[in-house]
Amino acid sequence: MVAQELDYFRAIIQADMAPLAKVTEVSELTSLSKQLNQQVFLKREDQQPVYSFKLRGAYNKLRQLPKGSKVVTASAGNHAQGVALSAAHLGHQATIVMPVTTPDIKVNSVRNLGGEVVLHGHNFDAAQAHAYALTEQQGAVFVPPFDDPDVIIGQGTVARELMQQLHNLDAVFIPVGGGGLLAGMAIYIKSLRLDIKVIGVESAESACLDAALKAGEPVELDQVGSFADGVAVKIIGKETFRLAQKFCDEVVTVSSDEICAAVQDIFVATRAIAEPSGALATAGLTKWSKQCGQTGLKLAAVLSGANLNFDRLRYIAERTALGAKSEALFGVTIKEEKGSFKRFCHALGGRAITEFNYRYAGEGDAQIFVGVGLRGGQPELDEVKSVLQTNGYGFEDLSDNELAKLHIRYMVGGKPPVPLNEHLFRFEFPEYPGALARFLETLGSEWNITLFHYRNHGAAEGNVLAAFDIAPEQRSLFNLHLAKLGYKYWDETNNPCFAQYLRNQELEKQQAS
Structure with a gap:
């Protein structure tokens, strides 16, 4: 180890956090330990006076x-x-x-x-x-949030305490935003025990360390997601990357749904409610443990924070079952006739229906949106798909479809009664006064809005679904207005949910002919 790293190690040993920062507890996540067949422990930085490391x-x-x-x-x-x-x-x-x-x-x-x-x-x-x-x-x-030696040293004291509280660890999972916590903890752990794996965990929506490791240097992400806002960093720090590159063994990325499932795992064991970024390391531990092929390991994760808006609990609860693979969402085509729902339920073999959305739209086939409870995770999900196929149902697995999870399952209505040149977009809206007015001034005054759905999740950004009636010759002009608006967006016109639940393709075909 070079002198510079030794200086970090010595400084972490000598750093006096008293009387302001607490020596936080370590809790065992007993239910998760049993589920994974590992020993899983949590370093409780939510116990700090500001509920964060x-x-x-x-x-x-x-x-x-x-x-x-x-x-x-x-x-x-x-x-x-x-x-x-x-x-x-x-x-x-x-x-x-x-x-x-x-x-x-x-x-x-x-x-x-x-x-x-x-x-x-x-x-x-x-x-x-x-x-x-x-x-x-x-x-x-x-005062930089992460890319500063004194800040890195302070964050490294989390590892100093953890190594005193737990012995014979096999791996430590650390959340990554700008990399300060990872850098400080990694250099301390590896100075004492090279055999302990140091694993960084990133949100898939803001994986700046993973991108930097692949490029060999810090690179700026085009955009980052806002769900795990505590780690929503576009570019990792230069010094934190240098240390991570030397002392981090591996990086795991996790989805928002996997983070939600980890929030529940932490709550079940400790009754603590972690913020999304606070549960990030636990989500990574769970994912890594299921893929590593080993059991009986002694693993620790950092609960890095618990500053959660109460409004966000609704969103987290809604996504938890999907993240834990205890629920699946399907778009299914059934016959528009009496008894068809009963036959569908019978085909599922007694599995719990968690959600069923349907609206009469005429004779022929009906499009239903259905949630199915699962107890056996991915193997049972595969079994349900096989059952649906065997019974002749046309279906789409929508469990990983953001449009379905954010909007479709909450919408009531049907398909338009007249043919339209509809194009569907999903937007991330900044939550500040005047944002909606700006949206309408930029787009709504030029093109007819044919669908609009918005839900507030207590975050800095909201989710909006909007459809516009756009003539083919107007599409390039519309794209210019999208660029002027400056909001993040996704074109969902070809999403299967749009065709199944919101778009009247029959009328569109008639108009085209």
Whole structure:
């Protein structure tokens, strides 16, 4: 190990987190241990005063400064609270720049901890640029969220405690956003035990470390998802990547549904409600354990935070069964006749129907949207598909179809009674005043909106489904307006859900002929 890494290791050993940061507990996830046939433990950073590990890095950075220093940072969440509390405790003046889309619970928390909040911009990049400007204007010290040696050292104290609390570990799973926690923990663990696997876990929607490892250097992602907002980072830090490249053995990426299932696993064992990024490492542990081909291992994951908007629980609960493979969603074609629903249920062999959506749309065939309860995971899902095929049902497995999970299952209505040149789009909407008006001004005043569905999930971004009646010769002009709007979107016109439940293809064919 080179001198620079030894300096990190020694600094982590010597870092005094008292009295502000707690020595957090380790909990065994007994039900998950039995399910996976492993020993699964959880390092409970949700027990920190700000309910997140971020306090450690912020405190270690700020305790190096003379009392009364001015500090500035940009953050939409846990780092902001860590800086605010640390500054108040040490006698510093903290200014935290947050996007205007930041949920009130986080803004109020930072203010209650003594930080001055400046709301600026509709995304993190805009907030960070303003924070840099304020730093220069005030002659202040900027406090980075992850790519800073003092911050990395503070986060590394999580590993120092974990190694004292648990012995003979086989692997440690660490959530990755900008990489500060992974870098600090990895260098400490590998300094003591090279045989312990250090595994980073990323959301599939923001896998910046995985992208950097493949490229051999940090690369900026085109876009990141907002569900696990605590790790929604476009590019990993330079120093955190250097350390991760040396000391991280493997990276696992997980879906939003797998994260939701991990939130439930943590709750069942501890009654703690993790935020999505807080449950990330547990989701990775579960996925890796099922694929590694070994049992009887001693595994630990970090519960990195529990700052969750209460509104988001609805979304998490809805997606948990899909993530745990205890529910599947199907679009099925059945005969439009008496007794067809009864025959369909009988074909499923007594399996629980968790959801059944149907609307009469004329004679012939009916399109139903159905949820089926599963107890045997993927093998049972394959069995259900075989049963449907054997009984002559046309079907689509919609369990991994975002359009189905976000919108179709909640929509009521049918197909339009007149032929339309409909094009369907799924948007991610920023949740700030005027966002909907901007959408309508940019698109709605030019083209007729034929379908609109929106649900608020308590996040900084909402999900919108909208269809437009667009003449073929107008499509290129519409694309220009989409670009002007600037919202993330997906063209769902060819999604099978659109044809099955929302589009009147028969009338469209008649019009074309």
